[in-house]
Amino acid sequence: MKRAILIVDDEKDLLELLRRSLEPDLDCRVETAASGEEALRRLSAGRFDLVLADIKMPGMDGLELLEIIKRETPEQTVVMMTAYGEIDTAVRAMRSGAYDFITKPFEHEALVVRLEKALERSSLIQENRRLQLACSPLSAFQDLVGKSAVMQRLYETIRMAAQTDLTVLITGESGTGKDLTAHALHALSPRRRGPFVAVNCPTVPENILESELFGYRKGAFTHATENRPGLFQEAHGGTIFLDEIGDISPAIQTKLLRVLQEKEIKPLGETRSIVVDVRIVASTNRDLPAKIAAGSFREDFFYRLNVLPIRQPSLREHREDIPLIANHLLEKHCALLNRPLKRISPALMSQFLRHEWRGNVRELENVIMRGISFAASEEIGPADVGWAEQGERVSGGECLAVLPEPGEDYRRAKQAVLEQFNRRFLGRLLAESEGNVTQAGRRCGLERQALQQILRRYGIRAEEYRK
Numbered sequence: 001m002k003r004a005i006l007i008v009d010d011e012k013d014l015l016e017l018l019r020r021s022l023e024p025d026l027d028c029r030v031e032t033a034a035s036g037e038e039a040l041r042r043l044s045a046g047r048f049d050l051v052l053a054d055i056k057m058p059g060m061d062g063l064e065l066l067e068i069i070k071r072e073t074p075e076q077t078v079v080m081m082t083a084y085g086e087i088d089t090a091v092r093a094m095r096s097g098a099y100d101f102i103t104k105p106f107e108h109e110a111l112v113v114r115l116e117k118a119l120e121r122s123s124l125i126q127e128n129r130r131l132q133l134a135c136s137p138l139s140a141f142q143d144l145v146g147k148s149a150v151m152q153r154l155y156e157t158i159r160m161a162a163q164t165d166l167t168v169l170i171t172g173e174s175g176t177g178k179d180l181t182a183h184a185l186h187a188l189s190p191r192r193r194g195p196f197v198a199v200n201c202p203t204v205p206e207n208i209l210e211s212e213l214f215g216y217r218k219g220a221f222t223h224a225t226e227n228r229p230g231l232f233q234e235a236h237g238g239t240i241f242l243d244e245i246g247d248i249s250p251a252i253q254t255k256l257l258r259v260l261q262e263k264e265i266k267p268l269g270e271t272r273s274i275v276v277d278v279r280i281v282a283s284t285n286r287d288l289p290a291k292i293a294a295g296s297f298r299e300d301f302f303y304r305l306n307v308l309p310i311r312q313p314s315l316r317e318h319r320e321d322i323p324l325i326a327n328h329l330l331e332k333h334c335a336l337l338n339r340p341l342k343r344i345s346p347a348l349m350s351q352f353l354r355h356e357w358r359g360n361v362r363e364l365e366n367v368i369m370r371g372i373s374f375a376a377s378e379e380i381g382p383a384d385v386g387w388a389e390q391g392e393r394v395s396g397g398e399c400l401a402v403l404p405e406p407g408e409d410y411r412r413a414k415q416a417v418l419e420q421f422n423r424r425f426l427g428r429l430l431a432e433s434e435g436n437v438t439q440a441g442r443r444c445g446l447e448r449q450a451l452q453q454i455l456r457r458y459g460i461r462a463e464e465y466r467k
């Protein structure tokens, strides 16, 4: 499969120039994004071996983009472009995890050599990861923590399902680990050496989802200047993970139904079908039977998907795992944030055990990350995560519950305040719109998809605001 590069720059001409010259010179597929926001959308829909991003851009700048990428996928290789003389910014980029930086204007040959090196790094990382997975099949569960009977049953189901090629539908509330289960299914399956391609369905705009999934032929539409394989072809020999399938339109449901029935895809503008060898795993936090009853989800498609159902338990169903999971997340994030290992105080742990956890493990993870950032000592107590000392959580409150200490790392402090702001602002907005995301988005000037992405990031569930 061809290597893929994502180039991010607000200068459209430069994007086009780079795309045309780099595709043949690096023998790769180049996609372009005109802003940081667009880049994030593309990254969540597909995998790229390299991201080449300009630092200076209106809106989200390159450094911000770099930070988000590094937070979400630390191993992603990113190369930054800076204007000549901006050494400070370049140094900051390297500190934030950029692999290399290139000053503009650049010589084409030099650029090709530097990017080739960056691509080499990516392929080494991938190879390494594959070897690790291949050598120790047990590591597939490494991230999925829990010893309760409920979790044991889940591991058993995953192990069994991984041995088959049947289509799997993972259901469960938001933040319960559906993504982890999908990865484990692939890593434990005979396809583990093949690709794992994840598609976050609702983040890909409806009108391009079809061409993303199935590819297109040159000339299929105005901007189709060449043949492009879709994600199904990219996943050939491996697994495709259709994340949040409950949110796709009936039109795409119909197209996917055909793939499930015939194991063939038809790129846009192509007359013949192509056979693909792909194992399909889908997930949703939606109540699909209810959507079927409401007429927004095809029943026949549901039955084709739900061949092997896996239900991800909510955290409330295995509270006994909370200490284990909490400590696992604590270790993970102290290491990621490069902080000495902290402890969770007994008072906070006992609150954890009683808390509702509507946002499940993701909510727990957010609370722990907050605690790591704000605890002054090595013990994280209720106040450090913005919870009142006993029992109840500080309610929405009229002021921000936690004001970061001046000595805190600036960006992390900002992140924490942003999180509080989002919870309060969006919580009230959703309450007033009775959980209707489209309406809430319209009121605050955000596209539904953009708003939904923010809600997911903070584990806020619109359903809870519905009457």
Ligand SMILES: Nc1ncnc2c1ncn2[C@@H]1O[C@H](COP(=O)(O)OP(=O)(O)OP(=O)(O)O)[C@@H](O)[C@H]1O
Binding pocket: 143, 144, 145, 146, 172, 173, 174, 175, 176, 177, 178, 179, 180, 181, 284, 285, 312, 325, 328, 361, 362, 365, 456
């Ligand atoms: N059992 C678990 N042990 C350790 N970490 C977990 C577990 N379950 C979930 N997590 C962590 O919680 C976070 C949310 O998990 P994940 O993204 O897989 O949830 P999800 O079910 O896909 O949610 P959504 O429906 O919102 O997409 C991740 O950071 C994941 O690593």
Ligand SMILES: [Mg+2]
Binding pocket: 178, 179, 243
């Ligand atoms: Mg998910």
